[in-house]
Amino acid sequence: MSIRGKHDPLFITIYSNCACTFRFSLQMYSSGNPTNIANPVKDANVQVDIKTASGRLTLYQTTLCERLQWDKLNADINLDPRGVLDTYNENDIQLICCQADASILWLVPNVVQTRFIQSLDWEMDMDIIFTWVLTRDRPKGKEVVKYERTIDPPYLPKKSDVQKVLNGSMNSFRIYNLYPRYFRVTGSGDIRPLEQEEISVSADLVINRVDNEWWSFHDVNSSNVTGCGRLTGPMAIIISEETPPQGIIGDTLSKFSIWGLYITFVLAVGRFIRLQCSDLRMRIPYENLPSCDRLIALCEDIYAARAEGELGVEEVLYWTLVKIYRSPHMLLEYTKTE
Template sequence: MDDNMKITFTWVLSRDRPKGKEVVRNTWIVDEPNLPERTDVQKVLNGSLNSFTINNVYPRFFRVTGSGDIRLLELENNSVSGNLVMNHANYEWWSFHDTTAFKGCGGVAGPTAIVVSEETPPTGILGDTLSKFSIWGLYITFVLAVGRFIRLQCSDLRMRIPYENLPSCDRLLAICEDIYAARAEDELGVEEVLYWTLVKIYRSPHMLLEYTKAD
């Protein structure tokens, strides 16, 4: 017993939901001031004593979130102390007796804790989605998706207005039809002239306005 002594206490909680986080585990390390006396531990191991006391082993109240995290509740007297007992029979085993147990626990002396588990969504496609991403995550994803869609619809809108809100496109459509007709008649020279005329109109806002005036 000359080496440093360390005592850890682990809770393993299992639940049906949420999917993928059915098992929650957390470990507490007993602070050095709350460790038992080395002589008492040595006596228990030698068989001359059957138990030793550990103070503030783990918190009695804690909350398990939907994401699987364990958070302590800020309450007074939230620590459990007890005796670690070495039992002797056909084989040896350790048992923990809670010396600070509540009267409402029905005289249970073993390790006890009061766990507040967050409400999780029901089973199904929607429930599985909410359990994986949480309501906030689903909400943020929805808002970002809608925002991106609106942004794509409104981006560079000022650049598209001159071409989308034209008063009359009859003359432009006539030029396009002439281009198709020239191509059909294999008049490539005429097609090229009409094509560059159309490009010139679109490049010049003034010409575009002139060609799209309402009659």
């Protein structure tokens, strides 16, 4: 048995398919830099809602939040006494400081407030929902991440206190364990509390009644936390993990992680090559014979006999062709080069 030469048709087909696949893979990889780059938080806002079976009201909301880079903070400020952030890159850590006063006015009509106060008597459940919304540049399709937490019942204020604040007989109520102080935003676009640090934030929600009405958020432990200066509202320490840059590879890694890259390139491209190369021995009688002139002539004779209505001749020629293909020896004889 001779080794296939470089001019063999089957060899040329396989080589061309593999070369095209290889060039395609190189082009895909060249469109993205596998080195991850910083992906800081570009925008942040906070919201506190109260909910009963009768509906949901937004008490406090602010979009006025500053983002301070960790390496730009005053060296005298120690926001990590336990050292849990030492394993992270300083370029990925930010201090988010928000204003205590809401950026929206409390414009709920008195009749709605009255009905909501009554619903607190009728309904057994009252929920308070705290939400962080963070915006980054990447990954595409997951630029905005949300951390939403429903406060556990033991940490909720008394319903009577909430009623008194809404009807004007009190100015504030306290909520405990609103959210963790430390967050980690993953490269794939998920926001999670930092497992090693379980410091939770408690706050007083205060309603201000002057010419207009608005809510304020006052961190109970703000005196123990430095770094935000005059901003005494919601504060969090965010670790935003690095992500791949823009490009096909970067987008694939960002959206689907390394498993998405594996499925896209290894399984898909591998399956394509396998389909091109599978069952080659079954294709040899049709694609890799020395000379098929006699077999082609036999096929043309079958077509001519059918066209002339010589069905008996057609059947004899047809079974002759089948017999040739069923016998490797006869097939080799009929396809020899003269």
